Amino acid sequence: MGSARLAGVTMPLEHRFHLGIGSRFENIELVQVVLKDSLERLGLDEDARHWVDIAVREAVANAIKHGNRQDPTKRVEVDLGLDGESLVIRVEDEGEGFEPGEVLNPLAPENLLKPSGRGIFYMRSFMDEVQYGLRPDGGTVVTLRKRLPALGVDREPAGRQEQGEKSE
Amino acid sequence: MNVSARQRDGVTILDLKGKLTLGSGEQALRTTLQDALAAGATKVIINLKDVTTIDSTGVGELVGTYTTVTNRGAKLKLSTLPPKLQDILTITQLITVFDVYDTEDEAIASF
Numbered sequence: 001m002g003s004a005r006l007a008g009v010t011m012p013l014e015h016r017f018h019l020g021i022g023s024r025f026e027n028i029e030l031v032q033v034v035l036k037d038s039l040e041r042l043g044l045d046e047d048a049r050h051w052v053d054i055a056v057r058e059a060v061a062n063a064i065k066h067g068n069r070q071d072p073t074k075r076v077e078v079d080l081g082l083d084g085e086s087l088v089i090r091v092e093d094e095g096e097g098f099e100p101g102e103v104l105n106p107l108a109p110e111n112l113l114k115p116s117g118r119g120i121f122y123m124r125s126f127m128d129e130v131q132y133g134l135r136p137d138g139g140t141v142v143t144l145r146k147r148l149p150a151l152g153v154d155r156e157p158a159g160r161q162e163q164g165e166k167s168e
Numbered sequence: 169m170n171v172s173a174r175q176r177d178g179v180t181i182l183d184l185k186g187k188l189t190l191g192s193g194e195q196a197l198r199t200t201l202q203d204a205l206a207a208g209a210t211k212v213i214i215n216l217k218d219v220t221t222i223d224s225t226g227v228g229e230l231v232g233t234y235t236t237v238t239n240r241g242a243k244l245k246l247s248t249l250p251p252k253l254q255d256i257l258t259i260t261q262l263i264t265v266f267d268v269y270d271t272e273d274e275a276i277a278s279f
Binding site: 028050057106112113118122 | 259
């Protein structure tokens, strides 16, 4: 167990991968390949992988599109780690920063037929927690968390001692 | 993503295959649909059987398709949604907007 330095914030996190990409839409698939491999190693089943994949896809798409405005010289940084029984994924961009409060509710009848504006809703639907923050040097950090009680297929046995305990 | 158009019983069926996601060539749905409408299609089915993933951009494309078809006075149905697409349309409440059928035969019969 180590700590990973992300966006100037140190948090206790079992770091699994870091990936930096240029802001091109085709690189979303690159993130998916690495993510899929990582989630498979963690023992997530196909269903769980699918929903995490969709949420991360939205976060990276937003970073490329709205954060870095598709400037290929600007990077999107993706980190994945574990925090206890939670999967933690951070996506950072080099944009102007972002205020999620400005986003319209896509379920409101007047917004239902709008062609865009569902990305954050998607993330919130498929993850347990979605947090937005600002990087100290500018840019947005979105942190996605998902509790995965079954996590731990390839983890150290020392971390599984609570196995026999009765859960609340 | 691949889109191909075919005709059956006077209905234009658009078969989608692969990922309906940002950067996957998702605009192909719009252009294929526009070609079909320009050729006089009034009944359109989008067959989603072979769509593996749909992101918010893909959902936006489907919504755009609905708006385009409806504005032209034509009719649009969706058929054979894989369970995950069904889930997404339910979560986004678009299931209440689209006319969705389990099979292509049912969708054709509904016009």
